[in-house]
Amino acid sequence: xxxxxxxxxxxxxxxxxxxxxxxxxxxxxxxxxxxxxxxxxxxxxxxxxxxxxxxxxxxxxxxxxxxxxxxxxxxxxxxxxxxxxxxxxxxxxxxxxxxxxxxxxxxxxxxxxxxxxxxxxxxxxxxxxxxxxxxxxxxxxxxxxxxxxxxxxxxxxxxxxxxxxxxxxxxxxxxxxxxxxxxxxxxxxxxxxxxxxxxxxxxxxxxxxxxxxxxxxxxxxxxxxxxxxxxxxxxxxxxxxxxxxxxxxxxxxxxxxxxxxxxxxxxx
Amino acid sequence: xxxxxxxxxxxxxxxxxxxxxxxxxxxxxxxxxxxxxxxxxxxxxxxxxxxxxxxxxxxxxxxxxxxxxxxxxxxxxxxxxxxxxxxxxxxxxxxxxxxxxxxxxxxxxxxxxxxxxxxxxxxxxxxxxxxxxxxxxxxxxxxxxxxxxxxxxxxxxxxxxxxxxxxxxxxxxxxxxxxxxxxxxxxxxxxxxxxxxxxxxxxxxxxxxxxxxxxxxxxxxxxxxxxxxxxxxxxxxxxxxxxxxxxxxxxxxxxxxx
Numbered sequence: 001x002x003x004x005x006x007x008x009x010x011x012x013x014x015x016x017x018x019x020x021x022x023x024x025x026x027x028x029x030x031x032x033x034x035x036x037x038x039x040x041x042x043x044x045x046x047x048x049x050x051x052x053x054x055x056x057x058x059x060x061x062x063x064x065x066x067x068x069x070x071x072x073x074x075x076x077x078x079x080x081x082x083x084x085x086x087x088x089x090x091x092x093x094x095x096x097x098x099x100x101x102x103x104x105x106x107x108x109x110x111x112x113x114x115x116x117x118x119x120x121x122x123x124x125x126x127x128x129x130x131x132x133x134x135x136x137x138x139x140x141x142x143x144x145x146x147x148x149x150x151x152x153x154x155x156x157x158x159x160x161x162x163x164x165x166x167x168x169x170x171x172x173x174x175x176x177x178x179x180x181x182x183x184x185x186x187x188x189x190x191x192x193x194x195x196x197x198x199x200x201x202x203x204x205x206x207x208x209x210x211x212x213x214x215x216x217x218x219x220x221x222x223x224x225x226x227x228x229x230x231x232x233x234x235x236x237x238x239x240x241x242x243x244x245x246x247x248x249x250x251x252x253x254x255x256x257x258x259x260x261x262x263x264x265x266x267x268x
Numbered sequence: 269x270x271x272x273x274x275x276x277x278x279x280x281x282x283x284x285x286x287x288x289x290x291x292x293x294x295x296x297x298x299x300x301x302x303x304x305x306x307x308x309x310x311x312x313x314x315x316x317x318x319x320x321x322x323x324x325x326x327x328x329x330x331x332x333x334x335x336x337x338x339x340x341x342x343x344x345x346x347x348x349x350x351x352x353x354x355x356x357x358x359x360x361x362x363x364x365x366x367x368x369x370x371x372x373x374x375x376x377x378x379x380x381x382x383x384x385x386x387x388x389x390x391x392x393x394x395x396x397x398x399x400x401x402x403x404x405x406x407x408x409x410x411x412x413x414x415x416x417x418x419x420x421x422x423x424x425x426x427x428x429x430x431x432x433x434x435x436x437x438x439x440x441x442x443x444x445x446x447x448x449x450x451x452x453x454x455x456x457x458x459x460x461x462x463x464x465x466x467x468x469x470x471x472x473x474x475x476x477x478x479x480x481x482x483x484x485x486x487x488x489x490x491x492x493x494x495x496x497x498x499x500x501x502x503x504x505x506x507x508x509x510x511x512x513x514x515x516x517x518x519x520x521x522x523x524x525x526x
Contacts (some may be wrong), residue, residue, distance in 0.1 A: 033357060148376060155367050158357050161348060165320035166371035166423070167341025212358040213403055 004238050009125055013244070016127040017230035019135045020191045023142045024200055025208075025223030027184040029215060030146070030177060032205040033157045037198060039076055039178065042091040044185045044197035046072040046098025051119050052105030061119070062134065066186050072098055073182035077175045122193035122245030124234065131190060138183045145180060149173065154215050191230065192245035200226065203252040207259045229255070271334025273298040273427050273457040274319065276482075279328030281311075281318055288314050292328070292482045296474070298426075301453050303468040304461045306478035312461045313349070315478055316429050319459075320346055333426055342371040345425030345456075347433050350413045355405045361415050362400040365391050368422030390422035391415070393448070395441075409436035417445065427457040434464060446471050 004010040031040050047069040054064025072094060079094075080087040106116065118126065127135075146153060155163040156170050164170050188197045204225035205218060212218035233248030274296035281289045288311045296302055306312045317323045319330055321337040332340045345368070365387040366379055373379070391397045394414040404412060413436050420428060428449075434442040446467055449458055462468060468475065477483040 033354070035354075151367075151370060151373075151379065152375070154359070154363075155370050158359055158364070158367065159348065159353055161317065161320075161322045161352075162346055162367070162419075163370070164322045165341065165344060165346045166368075167321075167338055168370060169375075209356060209358055213360055213401075214358055214363060218358045 009127075010234075010238070012127050012129065012132060013124045013234055014231065015132055016124055016135060016190060017234060018227055019132070019139050020187050020200075021223050021226035021230055022139050023184040023187050024226040025204060025221075026142055026146050026219050027180055028201040028205040028226070029208065029219045029222050030153060030157065031181060032202055032209060033215065033218075034177070036080075036178075036181075037202050038088055038091055039080060040181050040185070040201055041198045042076060042095035042098075043069055043073050043178070043182050044189070044194045044201075045095045047182075047185060047189065047194050048102035048119070049098035049105075050102070051116070052102030052109075055109045056105040062131065062186070065119075065189065066183070068098070069182040069185055070179055073178040074175060077178040081171060081174055118193070119189060120193045120195050121243060122189065122191050122196065122248075124191040124230075124244045124248075125237070127190055135187050135190065138187055142180055142183055145176065149176070150216070153177070157215065192248055196245055196249045199249045199252055200229070203256045204229065207255065210263070225252075225255070270298055272296060272331070273300060273333060274459070275329075275331040275334075276319065277329045279318065279330065280326045281314060281323065282326055287480065289318070289478075289482075290480050294476060294482050294484055296457065296459070298333075298457050299453070299455075300457050300459075301449070301471060301473040302457075302459045302476055303472035303474070304459065304476045304478060305463075305468065310478045311480060312478045313431055315482070316431055316459070316461060320344065320429060342423070343426040344371065345420035345423050345428040347413075347416050347420045347428075347430040349431045350409055350416055350436055353404075353412075355412075357404060359404050360400070361391065361396055361402050361404060361407070362387065364404055364415050365396075365400075365418045365422050368419035371423055386424065387418070387422045390418040393421065394418045410438055410441065413437050414441065421452070425456060427459065428452070430458070430460040432461050432463065434462065434467070442467075 005014075031037055047065045049072070050064035050066070050068025051061050052064075053068060054061040076091060076094060079090050152163070152168050152173055155166070155168050156173050160170055184201070185194070185197055188200055192200050204222040207225060208218045208221035212221055229252040230248050233251045234244060236242060236251065237244040237247040272295055274294065276292055276294040279289060279292040280287070292315065304312050304315070314323065318325050319332065319337065321330075321341075330337055333343055337344075366384060368390065369379060369383040369387060372383070388397070388400070391400055394417050396411065396414050396418055399407065399411065404415065407415065413433060417430075417433060420430070430449075433445060437445065442464075449460070450471055452458065460472075475485045477485075
């Protein structure tokens with residue numbers, strides 16, 4: 001693994017993995033405590049529509065994903081605001097519609113589609129320098145926003161009704177949260193692809209939730225776990241010549257099931 | 269002239285086509301101790317949530333302490349039903365109590381040392397100081413309820429709303445709580461949803477019966493004889509105007525609610 005660091009692509013992959021872990025840990029924790037995993041999955045998958053639009057109109061796919069996933073996030077925020085639990089049909093429809101739109105626009109785009117698989121399953125080993133800068137910027141936006149409104153996010157997540165009664169702008173915060181999820185999704189797609197986003201977003205916080213005494217600590221533990229999963233996944237990928245995204249998720253899944261077994265055994 | 273604690277005018281609310289509350293009018297002076305009674309599903313909790321701005325009315329206006337509820341948020345305390353909260357949430361007792369201060373703060377400001385002192389004092393008041401570092405999920409229902417009460421009084425409210433605050437606490441703390449509310453009532457207006465008629469008769473100054481609309485009794489004496497009636501028969505009828513309605517069901521062996 002050490003000799004692998006001589007390669008620039010490997011150094012970039014490690015750096016990308018760390019940046020992704022930060023956003024993953026922070027946003028994943030908010031996703032898990034707010035019970036909006038399905039909404040996050042919807043945003044991630046619908047992002048494929050953005051790739052289709054970008055290819056069809058001939059601009060940067062990255063820009064397409066950011067723009068379209070933000071749009072979908074705000075639509076979902078509007079639809080699910082008053083009724084998070086019962087909006088799942090609409091989320092499912094948006095989820096599939098985004099993907100279908102992407103596929104059809106790609107059909108209509110002439111020419112050879114180079115690296116579509118990398119959007120579906122990630123390509124952390126092929127992250128260019130320019131994307132690293134973008135990911136750093138997105139991480140700063142995510143960290144800054146959550147830090148600025150931490151007490152409000154905490155109140156909303158723990159007891160939304162109480163937060164509303166106390167005058168916390170829950171509606172606006174909810175839109176901000178889903179917007180941040182879209183940004184995190186854009187980053188995570190780089191690593192594991194849009195199909196596997198949910199796993200990396202939710203497995204670390206799920207494991208962290210039981211061990212953390214506060215939301216902030218849960219975020220920290222999640223960041224460390226994500227980084228560990230990403231780096232060890234990369235190691236497996238490099239050593240055994242396996243797909244990087246899937247390797248990362250397999251490591252995370254392994255720990256997830258181990259965690260479940262341990263919890264089960266302890267409660268017996 | 270001091271503004272009314274609570275002013276509800278011509279309030280309507282429905283879920284879809286199902287009308288929950290219709291044409292509710294209610295005026296409450298400051299310093300009152302109002303008990304809100306009604307059968308399960310009568311709209312008691314909905315009424316409180318509308319007043320607090322958690323739900324939006326279809327029609328009608330609500331003013332708290334003379335202002336729009338969104339403007340007076342910092343002066344309101346709220347104890348929700350304990351059962352609706354996520355019990356695995358990673359948060360300590362102390363941080364839940366501190367949350368009570370949030371209505372007093374600006375959007376970008378952080379909790380100050382004096383906020384923390386007030387939250388800590390509130391925890392001491394409800395006897396939860398010893399468990400301040402416990403995760404909220406590791407408490408019993410009654411202990412959690414006490415923490416929610418601490419959170420509400422930490423905001424030093426001028427008006428305090430409690431939604432069945434004694435549903436999961438033990439009898440000892442229940443009396444303790446009402447004694448404390450009575451003391452608090454010297455400067456704070458109190459609105460409490462309760463199923464417990466003995467509490468209502470000994471502490472409430474006025475009563476609101478909810479059954480799609482609200483019947484207000486401005487002194488608790490009227491209901492003293494009604495309460496005796498209710499105790500004799502677990503399912504009783506109290507007449508309000510032309511249509512009699514069931515106020516509550518209270519069985520000695522069957523006291524759970526909702």
